Amino acid sequence: MQVNTAIVNKIIRFSSVDGPGNRTVVFLQGCNFNCRYCHNPETIGACRQCGACIPYCKTNAITLVDGKILYDRDRCVNCDECFHHCPHGSSPKTERMTPEEVFEEVKKNMPYIRGITISGGECTLWRDFLVELLTLAKNVGLSTMLDSNGTYDFSKDKELMAVVDAVMLDVKAFDRSEHEKVTGIHNDMVLSNLRYLAECDKLFEVRTVAVPELFDTKHTVYETSRLLHEVGKQEGIRYKLIKYRPIGVREEYRSYETPTEEYMNQLRDIAYNNGMKDIVII
Numbered sequence: 001m002q003v004n005t006a007i008v009n010k011i012i013r014f015s016s017v018d019g020p021g022n023r024t025v026v027f028l029q030g031c032n033f034n035c036r037y038c039h040n041p042e043t044i045g046a047c048r049q050c051g052a053c054i055p056y057c058k059t060n061a062i063t064l065v066d067g068k069i070l071y072d073r074d075r076c077v078n079c080d081e082c083f084h085h086c087p088h089g090s091s092p093k094t095e096r097m098t099p100e101e102v103f104e105e106v107k108k109n110m111p112y113i114r115g116i117t118i119s120g121g122e123c124t125l126w127r128d129f130l131v132e133l134l135t136l137a138k139n140v141g142l143s144t145m146l147d148s149n150g151t152y153d154f155s156k157d158k159e160l161m162a163v164v165d166a167v168m169l170d171v172k173a174f175d176r177s178e179h180e181k182v183t184g185i186h187n188d189m190v191l192s193n194l195r196y197l198a199e200c201d202k203l204f205e206v207r208t209v210a211v212p213e214l215f216d217t218k219h220t221v222y223e224t225s226r227l228l229h230e231v232g233k234q235e236g237i238r239y240k241l242i243k244y245r246p247i248g249v250r251e252e253y254r255s256y257e258t259p260t261e262e263y264m265n266q267l268r269d270i271a272y273n274n275g276m277k278d279i280v281i282i
């Protein structure tokens with residue numbers, strides 16, 4: 001029988017910004033988007049075990065043994081030079097883990113956490129792993145959240161949805177071609193998930209990163225909040241409006257301006273006028 005595993009980029013023991021209450025957040029490696037403003041681009045690609053990052057590690061935390069990258073967490077000083085020099089948008093600082101192994105890490109944080117959030121990369125690329133890990137979490141009374149780019153058809157997966165309390169969904173751009181420009185992929189499934197998750201009360205939060213030079217952010221905020229109003233769910237769902245910041249962004253996409261406070265307030269007013277009550281600007 002094949003062992004169910006996922007490549008884990010990192011586990012943050014305590015976070016208060018990834019869903020309700022204090023939560024452990026698990027970041028899984030790999031994404032099917034290639035967002036221009038991604039501030040964790042090292043989570044996008046799979047490591048090709050090429051070894052090109054090894055010379056940049058001054059503490060010998062990375063070695064290539066029998067064609068496989070070995071990462072020594074104890075030697076690592078988190079300078080991040082390795083993934084800044086990876087030509088494949090990946091990181092050697094990952095670990096293939098079973099749901100049980102991840103859950104052992106989660107358990108160490110109980111009783112100080114209310115739940116777990118699985119993020120990425122795009123966590124739904126590891127669907128079977130999610131079902132197992134979230135089942136383990138639910139069995140001990142933890143709440144379960146996903147942070148997703150919305151490309152997975154949640155409406156067709158009852159088994160997964162039975163163990164997911166709610167999703168935090170990115171709406172990177174509402175217009176189809178603008179979404180393609182920002183991420184490399186159109187947004188048909190994202191918008192269908194926006195509606196589906198709102199209607200079945202499994203949408204905790206919608207997130208849009210404001211990059212007015214890249215796409216019409218006001219149009220996206222208007223249409224997203226209007227759709228939530230249309231399905232009558234504008235009040236219980238948070239809209240998080242995130243200022244683009246160049247931190248961590250790849251060199252070639254670092255030139256966008258960070259939106260002003262005034263611009264962000266205009267976005268908030270647009271969402272508010274469409275009935276959204278819980279609007280957060282960060």
Ligand code: SF4
Nearest residue numbers: 047048051053086092
């Ligand atoms: S992280 Fe990048 S550079 Fe390092 S081994 Fe993997 S693919 Fe190669």
Ligand code: SF4
Nearest residue numbers: 057076077079080082
């Ligand atoms: S982050 Fe860690 S593994 Fe990467 S180069 Fe720095 S010390 Fe080495």
